[in-house]
Amino acid sequence: MDKIFDVLPETSRIWIYQCSRPLSPKEKAEILEKAIGFTRTWSAHGNDLQAGAKIMYNQFLILSVNEEENGASGCSIDKAFKFIRTLETDYRINWLDRSKLAFYIDNEVYLTPTSELKLKIDTGTITKDTLIFNNLVDKKGDLEHKWIIPAKDSWIKKYFRAN
Numbered sequence: 001m002d003k004i005f006d007v008l009p010e011t012s013r014i015w016i017y018q019c020s021r022p023l024s025p026k027e028k029a030e031i032l033e034k035a036i037g038f039t040r041t042w043s044a045h046g047n048d049l050q051a052g053a054k055i056m057y058n059q060f061l062i063l064s065v066n067e068e069e070n071g072a073s074g075c076s077i078d079k080a081f082k083f084i085r086t087l088e089t090d091y092r093i094n095w096l097d098r099s100k101l102a103f104y105i106d107n108e109v110y111l112t113p114t115s116e117l118k119l120k121i122d123t124g125t126i127t128k129d130t131l132i133f134n135n136l137v138d139k140k141g142d143l144e145h146k147w148i149i150p151a152k153d154s155w156i157k158k159y160f161r162a163n
Contacts (some may be wrong), residue, residue: 004039005052008066012142015077017061017084018102018135020094022109027091028055033062038083044076056143059102060133061087061095064140101156104131104148121159123144126150128160 023031035053038058040048042065050066063080065072072080084095100111112120120126132149137147151161 002051004036005019005054005062005064008050008064008140010054010064011068012064012139012140013072014062014064014140014143015080016041016133016135016137016147017063017095018097018100018111018133019059019061020097020100020111022058022148023055028058030054031061031087031091032088032100035063035083038080039063042076044070044073046057049076057104057109060135062143102133102135104133105150109133117156121156127149128157132156 018163032053032055034056039049039051039053040049045068049072050069052064054062054064056062061084065076084121087093088095099114101114101117103110103112112126128151131148132151132154134147134154137143151157
């Protein structure tokens with residue numbers, strides 16, 4: 001567990017990386033250890049970043065930076081991207097596939113291709129009350145109330161018929 005992540009201010013910037021499948025306990029431990037190691041050496045223009053990492057629901061890696069201390073720059077974000085690409089290669093998983101949406105159904109993460117969204121809604125697999133992960137949240141404080149929201153409150157609301 002990364003204690004630094006937990007004490008970063010709620011205003012800290014976050015990046016959420018969604019894994020293409022659930023991580024095994026061994027993978028989770030190894031990836032979290034590597035992510036914490038990465039955040040301890042993460043810098044922007046030679047300035048250390050106050051940063052942390054966390055894995056949630058065995059499928060999301062979240063990196064966070066306290067930008068009140070030092071802000072993440074384009075170069076430092078590129079370093080994070082490169083780190084994520086290394087994880088993809090090392091573990092043969094995809095962290096950057098934006099073509100799948102993550103839902104929280106029966107206490108489990110359920111991925112569905114965006115191309116099948118309308119069908120899943122039409123068949124009732126996904127309803128307006130189904131919880132969706134809004135991976136576009138960008139502040140640590142939003143993880144609690146804005147990350148997992150009812151589909152009717154997300155961008156996919158346009159796919160539901162008016163009642």
